[in-house]
Amino acid sequence: MSTIHTKRIGPIGGYGRPRNDVELMIREKKAERRETGGDDNKSRVGEVVGVVGGREIRAPRVARGGAVELPRTYAPQEHRERVKKIQARVREWIDLGKQTKMCTARPGWMTVSPRHAQYKKVMFTVEVDLTDILELDEDNKILRVEPSVNILQILDYLLPRGYTLPVLPELDELTVGGLVNGYGIESSSHKYGLFNDICSGFELVLPNAQLVNLGPEDPIFHTVPWSFGTVGFLTAIDLQVIPAQPYVRLKYIPVYSMRECAELWTHEQTKQVPVEFIEGMMYGPNEGVVMLGDFAEAPGPNEQVVHLNTWYKPYFYKHAKEFIDRRQEGTEVIPLRQYYQRHNRSIFWSLEDQIPVCHHWLFRLLLGWILPPRVAFLKLIESDSVTNFYEEKYVMQDFLVPLNCMLETMEICEKEIAVYPLWLCPHIMFNTGRYQGKIRAPQGTEKEGEYAHYVDVAAVGPPRVTHPFDMTKAMRTVEGYLRKVGGYQGNYSYTYQTREEYRQMFDHTLYDEVRKTTGAAEAFPESYDKVARKNQWKKQAGTR
Numbered sequence: 001m002s003t004i005h006t007k008r009i010g011p012i013g014g015y016g017r018p019r020n021d022v023e024l025m026i027r028e029k030k031a032e033r034r035e036t037g038g039d040d041n042k043s044r045v046g047e048v049v050g051v052v053g054g055r056e057i058r059a060p061r062v063a064r065g066g067a068v069e070l071p072r073t074y075a076p077q078e079h080r081e082r083v084k085k086i087q088a089r090v091r092e093w094i095d096l097g098k099q100t101k102m103c104t105a106r107p108g109w110m111t112v113s114p115r116h117a118q119y120k121k122v123m124f125t126v127e128v129d130l131t132d133i134l135e136l137d138e139d140n141k142i143l144r145v146e147p148s149v150n151i152l153q154i155l156d157y158l159l160p161r162g163y164t165l166p167v168l169p170e171l172d173e174l175t176v177g178g179l180v181n182g183y184g185i186e187s188s189s190h191k192y193g194l195f196n197d198i199c200s201g202f203e204l205v206l207p208n209a210q211l212v213n214l215g216p217e218d219p220i221f222h223t224v225p226w227s228f229g230t231v232g233f234l235t236a237i238d239l240q241v242i243p244a245q246p247y248v249r250l251k252y253i254p255v256y257s258m259r260e261c262a263e264l265w266t267h268e269q270t271k272q273v274p275v276e277f278i279e280g281m282m283y284g285p286n287e288g289v290v291m292l293g294d295f296a297e298a299p300g301p302n303e304q305v306v307h308l309n310t311w312y313k314p315y316f317y318k319h320a321k322e323f324i325d326r327r328q329e330g331t332e333v334i335p336l337r338q339y340y341q342r343h344n345r346s347i348f349w350s351l352e353d354q355i356p357v358c359h360h361w362l363f364r365l366l367l368g369w370i371l372p373p374r375v376a377f378l379k380l381i382e383s384d385s386v387t388n389f390y391e392e393k394y395v396m397q398d399f400l401v402p403l404n405c406m407l408e409t410m411e412i413c414e415k416e417i418a419v420y421p422l423w424l425c426p427h428i429m430f431n432t433g434r435y436q437g438k439i440r441a442p443q444g445t446e447k448e449g450e451y452a453h454y455v456d457v458a459a460v461g462p463p464r465v466t467h468p469f470d471m472t473k474a475m476r477t478v479e480g481y482l483r484k485v486g487g488y489q490g491n492y493s494y495t496y497q498t499r500e501e502y503r504q505m506f507d508h509t510l511y512d513e514v515r516k517t518t519g520a521a522e523a524f525p526e527s528y529d530k531v532a533r534k535n536q537w538k539k540q541a542g543t544r
């Protein structure tokens with residue numbers, strides 16, 4: 001593998017060490033300016049700061065809040081040393097007699113999951129704060145990263161180099177480690193699968209403190225996705241990259257019933273050569289929009305580039321709804337980065353539940369530039385009553401179902417929860433051959449590499465059912481349906497299933513076997529114990 005950048009950095013200027021090559025170059029430029037008496041503090045967005053691989057690197061756009069993102073660390077050459085510390089901490093756990101189970105030390109409020117991880121208060125915590133992009137191997141099209149690298153870092157790093165991830169989820173704060181140990185999805189998942197399907201290697205610290213490098217030929221590799229950190233500590237991930245083009249040409253097609261949506265969707269997703277991006281939003285049982293996108297090199301002669309994310313503009317889901325209101329299809333050319341970040345400014349549509357005035361043009365004009373609030377910040381300041389509200393009165397769930405169940409799933413959601421918009425995201429599930437992890441080889445597939453079409457129906461928002469809403473009852477009804485049709489629950493939020501039901505939904509055969517042979521069963525709780533709504537941690541931790 002060719003290392004793209006391993007230069008050792010001193011305090012060139014600014015805070016901490018640069019996080020990536022672009023930051024490094026900006027700092028060098030700033031230092032240069034300071035030496036020549038220039039003004040260091042003015043942000044020069046778009047200024048060419050250097051050249052990597054023959055491409056001009058420009059100072060990044062102003063990040064949210066008008067400020068350039070604060071750098072974290074940049075010392076990929078120290079990766080091995082950092083991993084040694086994790087191994088040492090695991091050895092400490094062994095020496096102390098393995099008294100409690102282990103988990104990462106990442107505070108519960110820092111994560112994008114709405115769960116408050118009370119288990120962190122009672123378990124043996126291991127610091128896995130690994131935030132560096134390690135290397136880009138352009139020959140093999142592999143990006144090696146540490147697990148706490150987030151989506152924003154990946155966008156900043158890959159797009160200027162002309163690459164992207166085949167599956168690049170839409171919220172800046174999501175981390176690679178979280179997406180791999182849970183699951184990740186994007187509007188291109190009907191071509192490439194879930195986030196873990198674009199991974200070709202994991203570096204993992206096992207419960208005996210041994211460091212292993214795993215590929216698909218190793219059974220442990222297949223048990224990491226959906227494990228929620230209960231197999232080992234992930235310390236590096238190899239991700240496939242693909243060439244990117246600067247724009248996405250996006251077609252908006254209004255639909256006027258769930259049936260119409262499911263029919264159009266099925267046709268588009270199962271095409272021999274589907275478009276690169278498919279996404280849908282149902283705003284009610286009788287209105288929705290299906291969006292079909294492809295990469296584009298440049299706008300056509302009569303096309304204008306639409307900048308979706310300018311701070312004063314309506315949020316993407318409102319913008320897309322205009323096509324329904326006008327009862328008209330439409331096509332737009334959108335810069336690639338803005339396409340990926342389309343749901344970031346309004347955290348999908350959850351922002352309106354925290355800031356009800358967020359749609360007012362005056363709010364956007366005056367304060368739009370500070371958006372979005374960090375999910376971590378919202379969780380940090382969350383009071384008990386707000387937590388209760390989100391746990392009892394606010395649905396945050398997604399349901400991954402075989403494509404032929406799309407219509408029925410939307411209808412069940414309407415009956416049980418009536419949350420809108422409903423987010424629709426296509427994906428495929430693979431038969432992974434000899435070793436099948438928590439996701440079973442889908443029906444109809446026989447050989448390794450074969451796949452089946454699925455769709456993720458995601459509900460985020462307050463339920464609007466006309467009958468009194470009972471979260472547990474509603475969720476258990478939907479979960480029962482998922483088990484019946486061979487679907488899966490996203491699990492970044494809570495599950496309301498019993499352990500047996502959860503084991504029925506997710507195949508634990510390989511997971512149990514690997515956890516037994518590696519000692520993970522002794523070292524970590526079962527994933528169920530982390531994601532179950534009813535759990536023992538609250539009581540043990542003596543907190544909310």
Ligand SMILES: NC(=O)C1=CN([C@@H]2O[C@H](COP(=O)(O)OP(=O)(O)OC[C@H]3O[C@@H](n4cnc5c(N)ncnc54)[C@H](OP(=O)(O)O)[C@@H]3O)[C@@H](O)[C@H]2O)C=CC1
Nearest residue numbers: 103104111112147175177178181182184185228229234492
């Ligand atoms: N489009 C999408 O794909 C979206 C996905 N999501 C969801 O958000 C979640 C990601 O949130 P994020 O804040 O990044 O992740 P989290 O911090 O929530 O981590 C998720 C799980 O992964 C484990 N984990 C993370 N890193 C490591 C590691 N290095 N070694 C071992 N275990 C690890 C955590 O273990 P521990 O409990 O020990 O800390 C935790 O149980 C995903 O699960 C995803 O499903 C949310 C919105 C959109």
Ligand SMILES: C=C(/C=C/[C@@H](C)[C@H]1CC[C@H]2C3=CC=C4C[C@@H](O)CC[C@]4(C)[C@H]3CC[C@]12C)C(C)C
Nearest residue numbers: 112113114347348350375378379382423458460
């Ligand atoms: C599943 C999808 C997207 C989900 C996001 C929109 C939600 C995932 C986690 C959610 C949140 C976590 C914690 C919060 C703290 C609270 O104080 C306020 C709400 C929230 C920010 C909440 C908001 C929605 C999420 C980010 C896709 C796949 C549809």
